[in-house]
Amino acid sequence: MNRNSDKPSERGAAGLVNFDNSATTFPKPESVKRTVYTAMNRYGGNPGRGGHRLSVETAGQIYRVRRSAAEFFGAQTENVAFTPNCTYALNMAIKGMMQYGGHIVISGYEHNAAARPVYALTKRSGVKYSVARIFDSPEKTAEEFDRLMTPETRCVCCIIASNVTGRILPYKEIAEVCRRKNVCFIADGAQACGVLDVKLSDGINFLCTSGHKALYGPSGTGLLISDGRYSLSTIIEGGTGATSSELAQTPFMPEKLESGSINTAGIIGLGAGLDFVRRKGTQRILSHEKSLCRQFEDGLREIKNVKLYDSDTLRAPITAFNIGDRDSQEVSQLLAERGFALRGGLQCAAVAHSTLGTTEQGVVRFSPSAFNNSGQVKRLLAAVRSIA
């Protein structure tokens, strides 16, 4: 591995140290930037839309990324669909499963990317939903999902790791309940993929994730990966480059879910992001980021009035905190003025904040990436002390 080839050279236009990597990782690996540049220069055809070499060679590059993602998550290549982001993937999975009504169970930690489409379905299609409480015991949590399922339950949607606190939900146990009850299991892997070893063989029927977070791809990339067991109704139809003579939507994956031109340069860049994660190793990235979270949390515990959330649970590398009763957005603004980007407010996760009891105050979220270091955390702690 050529480590220098991955080392980013920029801190960004704002000159901030980015500890808001759960929103999107920045900086990106040099290899990703170079690949996107190359893609813009060499692979300018529209894949699947022509017989000339420009199109076919671009399609070959897209296929390589699809295969890479399939290998990474343990799927068949054709069951990997590219989406603009995780929110699109979740909408396509949830609405594709629930289009004709029924009941869905979501967790008490869902992001709006899952909660809002479910809510919209209750208004438009008469879908019913239940919110499962999360307990300390994985077995008890799985039992809660089991208890909430009815004969009308068509699917369960569960975030793997909370985007607010990083808490890892017992998704494998929940998946097992779904398997036993013949209910589709949709997993939101936005904060998990790239730091946890998530595989479809964990019992996931649809894995939805972003490409631009811990997979280090460019923004505007996401993945919807199926294990092939369930067929989704489409929520977007259009040109797919296949079955063009028919008015009915292309019936097979992945073209079925990829109407319209795809984000070619972004997807090819995502391939470089996947390569970066593979080279570094998920476990090594997790270990590095967890050590930064530990350092940060140890420092926070020495500061008066700091409150940590879900700190005694199994978590992805995210730390959520507040300083006394101070508004989380005000705290994050003060930290930004001191050179650090952290996310305050509700992190687009109303359900999770309701569970945590932080709807009014929100939380300040610290989320490191593979490119942060201990010195940056030390300076951040000094900044927190200065405003506490």
Next chain:
Amino acid sequence: MKGANQNRRIYIAMTSITYAMKAKDILNRLGYFCEVERTPKNLGSGCGYSLRIKDNPDLITPQLDRYSLPYKGVLYG
């Protein structure tokens, strides 16, 4: 049998560009030459992709079946 049909253009029409690419990937690894091309208009309908092969299709199609790669048929140009 390899190379027996080099003077003829033989296509296997695939259902999608993704399956065509996957088939090419697998067949190349198995030692069979193939290229992904647009299905010639006089041979197919709509916007389809085919594998242009040089080997006897009777050798290729069992491999496609073995790897569950759907194809629409063998075409001769």
